[in-house]
Every structure is written in structure tokens, then in C-alpha cells.
Amino acid sequence: MPDDPAGLSAYRVADLPLLRADQAVGRSSAPRSHSVGWRSFPPAGFIIGAQKAGTTTLAAMLDQHPQIAVARQKEPDFFHVNWDRGIEWYRTCFREPRDILVDASPSYTMAPPDDETVPARIFALQPLARFIYLVRDPAERCHSAYWHEVRSGRERRSLRDAVTQQAYYVHASYYYRQLTGFLRYFPLERFLFVPFDDLTADPVATAARSARFLGATGVEFQFRDIGAKNQGFQYNRFGRFAQDRFGEGGFRFASRLASRLLPRRLHSPLKRAITRDMPALSDDDRTWLGGRFSADAFRFEQVTGLRPTGVQGA
Template identity: 30%
Template sequence: MSSTARQTSWLSDLRCYQAIQKSLAGQHDHIAKAYQHQWPNFIIIGSAKSATTTLATVLSQHPEIQISASMEPKFFGRNYRRGWEWYGQQFSSGEHCRLRGEASTMYTSSYRSYQHTPQLIRHHLGIIPLIYIVRHPLRRIESHWRHWRGRINDCPPFHQLLNSKALKQRVVEGSLYHKQLMRYRQWFPAKSIHCLSTEELTAHPIKSLNAILKFLGQPANGSALLFKGSLPLANPAGSKGRRDIEPPQWTAELKKRTLEIIQPDSEAFLKTLHWPNNTWQWD
């Protein structure tokens, strides 16, 4: 990234930060409430490359659920400066629906412009249902790197995973699920955050969807949202570019160093949710 691009990005983040601080101080409450009838009443908060788009697409088939017009609006973060009118328009066609939702995986990123996302959501929307879908941490990293490599010309090679500040923050830290979950539990009670795995959704879609619908206060009729009992095909937008990149290979040293970062967090995440210790295999 050029120095000019870095400066532009820094200024954009600064203005976003300033706008969010004003919002958290209550200075935007009157603006937000003008669009209260269009607010979402549930959000899928991530994680990236874990079938969030697939889940949002499936839920949009429900007659009582509307998903935002823009996939990943990222409003409670970098796009906050677009304003409440823009955000309200994301749900303008769903005012008749009982449930309106969006899916923005950046809401569980460690990027500076999303550091206040949990608090911002809580301040404006109150305690609403949040869905956190996660994937085997190493498989998620592989997919995320392929996504970047396929779309960004100067994306470093996989063996630079931990030497590149950008890759480490965006790709590796995206698998620190417990760290992100605890950020949200500071502002939301545990019962308002439903966690599930990509592997469970893929292997048992009806069971997983029934649990989500029940969590959202709807009848458990997940089978009606599937096509011949199956999830939709992979998201074309999400796989753009990634399909042209070969799956990366882990060297023993890179895998060891990466696991030193993510495995303790993963084990804490599994323990917090009372998921089996062997949910994810590391070999």
C-alpha cells in the first residue's frame, strides 16, 4: 500500500472513530430513532469464511425473515459514517417481516474501526439475538488467505502468514473466536449469543437451522428453507478469485507457530461453550 493510500485509510478510520464516539455519547440517538421501524432485530456477527453468507441466504428464504439488501453492510464499524438513512434502507423492504437481520463478518475482527462494534450495537439496538458461526481455525485461515491471495495483487505468500502484519491481523486473528466472543459478552448476556460451527451446519443443516430458528423465536421448520434438503451452493462472490488459488501447504514450523497463537484461544472457546475438546483436530 502506498503512503498516500495509507494516509487516506488512516484519515477514514479516524473520522469513523470520531463519529462512533459521538454516537456512543448519545449524540446520534435522535437520528437513529427516526429509522427505528427499519432496524435489524438480529445480526450474524461472523466469522469470515465460515459460511455466514450461506446461512444468511438460507434464512432469507423464511417468510418472516428479511436479510439486508447489501451483504455485509458493516455499518457498526467502518461504514458507520454512511449514516442511519443508508442503514435503514438496507431493510426498507422488510418492514412487514417479524425478523430483519444482517451478516457482517468484520464485526468479529480485530480491526481498529470495529473495536467498539459490540458496544455500538448494544447502545442503539439493545440486547438482540446475535449468531456467531465459526469454523475449524486452521481451515478458516487457509480459506481466508486464498480469498486475499485471489483478490489482492500484493497479498504475501502463505509462508509469510505470521511475518505480514496485515495477514496476521486479518487472517490469523480472525480465528481467535474466544477473544471475540468475550468482547460481545461484555455487552450481551450469554443467552443472547448463539454459536454454531460450519462443520455442524454442513453435516446437520436441518438440526442447525431448527436451533437457530428456535433461538430467534420462530417455529423449528428448518427443512422448509433448504433445496431438496441441502444447503445452497458455495457463495460465488465469496469464492471469486479463491477458486484460482491452490490450497496452501503448512510447513511444520509455520503450523507450530500458528497453533501457539490460536490453540489456547480455541480451547478456551470450546470450554466456554461446553463443546467437546476434540471438536477440532490439529494433526
């Protein structure tokens, strides 16, 4: 068995029996409403992560299906940061009552250890939920999340300093630890585990498999490959100057406005003018990060049969 730098030896699925419905509801009361009438609401389909593992791409592809509606804002985060807004607000996140509603919020698998708030709330509101969990090389995922924060201007520390000092970067790469919280409320067969490499290699087949898992029926739908969304990049000197000048929110608004107003043929040249490729993960940093995730990856494979790529000894 690999080393256990994260102290995961105490986490064993065998010690996590499923809770009865009355136990789960008692731990997290759901907001109540008498005016929600959609037979498909609340949603029974969830893309729960991992962050920076293709959730945006898969959500956009599933939304093509005539039986599936992904939340209008791709990440409602209702069961995490927006719980207090209430169920009526959550309903407005879905534009129409299709047969299958999908909430794609990677934040649901970014919880600190022992925090089962999200799965408890989902169970209280929708005990028949099904989950798609995309998993990526945990070191690459962590590296991508770090550069996302660097690009936004919120992170100026080195990779190792940021990862050491800010647990946010590693929580979402502990796939086994995140999964155990959900397994206290939902059986393993309610989860479809999708490797990031499968999505990038054949997004159409991955979307079709995901749609079937969520319960889409009838004539086989032909998905359209839309290309990768939210690809990693960083701003160059000009892009950083503009971001510092206008602030993160103002710069993002200006970028979106330009993409709507300018002809499509100008989108790529404009992006190249203010960005450059994200640096590759070095071998030394890969080894350093891999040591943090190896024990968790080993246990994740024991439970799911899926080995996360890129972790030595997993």
C-alpha cells in the same frame, strides 16, 4: 493449559461484567433519526462471523424464511465501517419490514485486541440483540482468508509472511478474544455458536435451529439446501491475466455480468476455464498456525463448551 503465544492470559471472562445500558450508550452514542418506523428495525438478529466460516451460506438460507429478512447487501458493516452513513442508510439495507431483520457482517468479529467499538454501538442501538457466531477450524479459516486475498490480487506474499506481517489474517480466528468484547454488553445466552462442520453436514437443520434461536415461530418452515456459497478457489494463469488486464473491480463486474447473461449450463464450464482449486493447508503450516490459536481456542471452549476443530491441545 496450552502455550499462550498471543498473550491471552490477561483475557478472563470473569473479569468482564456486563455494562448497564447507560454505561454502554455513554461509550458510543447511536446516530439518531425520527423517521424510522418499522417495529422490527433496528435489527435484533446478527450473524457476526467468523469470516470464511459459512456466513454467506447461512444468511442466504435464513433469508428463505417468511419471517426473516437478511440485509439486502449481505454485509452492511454498519457498526464498523459504515457508521457515519447514519441510521437512515442502515434502514435502506433491509428491503421489507419482516418480523426478524438480520445483519450478517463477519467484520464485526475481526476487531483488534481491546476494540469494543462494534458491540458498544450495537448495544446502544439494539440492547436486545441476538447473535449467531459460526466458528471454523481457526487455522483453516486463516488459510482460507489468505487465499481469498491472493485470489483478489491484493496478496502476493507467502502464507507465513502474510500472517506474520499482517494481523488482519489472525484477528478473526481468535474466537475467545472477539467474544469477550461482546460479553461486556450481552449475556452468553444471547449467542448461538454454530460449528462450520455442522453447517456443511446438515445446512437445513442448522438453518432451522438458527431461525428458532432468532425467534421465528409458527409453522415449521422447510428450508431448501442451496449449496455452499463463496467456496474457496484461485484463478489459473488465464484468470490472473484477465484480472491483471481489467483490474479487480472490472474483472469482478465482467464475471457477474457473464453469470447473469449466459445460460446457467455455461456457468460451471466458464468458472473451470479461469479457476483452479485452492491449495490444501499443509501439515507443517497447520501446526504452525495451530500454535498461534491454541490458547484462545482453549479459553473459548471453557466459556462456550464448544471446542474449535483442528487445534492441537485446545
